[in-house]
Amino acid sequence: MFNAIQELPEASGAKIRQRAAAASFWDCPLLEDRACSMYTIRPIICRTHGFPLLTHYKARPAIGYCRYNFKDMSVIPDDAIIDLDSINRALRAINTSFVDDLARVPQLPERLSIAEAILAEADIAFKS
Numbered sequence: 001m002f003n004a005i006q007e008l009p010e011a012s013g014a015k016i017r018q019r020a021a022a023a024s025f026w027d028c029p030l031l032e033d034r035a036c037s038m039y040t041i042r043p044i045i046c047r048t049h050g051f052p053l054l055t056h057y058k059a060r061p062a063i064g065y066c067r068y069n070f071k072d073m074s075v076i077p078d079d080a081i082i083d084l085d086s087i088n089r090a091l092r093a094i095n096t097s098f099v100d101d102l103a104r105v106p107q108l109p110e111r112l113s114i115a116e117a118i119l120a121e122a123d124i125a126f127k128s
Contacts, residue, residue, distance in 0.1 A: 002121030004041045012037070017122060023115035030114065043114060044087070052081045 005013045016037065019029035028046075030038045036046065052065035063081060070076055112120065 001041060004038060020115035020118040025113045028114055029118060048082055052076050053084045054081050055084045
């Protein structure tokens with residue numbers, strides 16, 4: 001995400017970093033006028049929010065979704081369902097890689113908000 005922010009016009013990147021510096025954990029500094037300013041590279045939580053998610057509950061497949069997104073559908077198409085178990089396996093692999101790299105930046109906390117990640121990436125890049 002940091003590279004994408006770096007490629008924005010300087011004023012746009014500065015606005016995102018200013019919103020990130022002022023954001024609470026739950027505020028998204030990428031939102032501007034109720035729209036995502038980085039929509040094409042938005043985080044995975046933003047990509048999946050409200051979509052049908054396939055999980056397993058008591059060893060049985062279960063699909064949870066926001067009913068507002070599928071008001072007039074009696075059946076949800078298979079290609080609209082996100083297999084959360086597959087995503088979680090990929091995220092575990094990414095996290096393992098991230099944890100392996102923590103020796104490079106040991107000051108990062110275990111969990112970061114989007115705002116904190118933007119600011120941390122900027123700080124690391126400027127120190128390099």
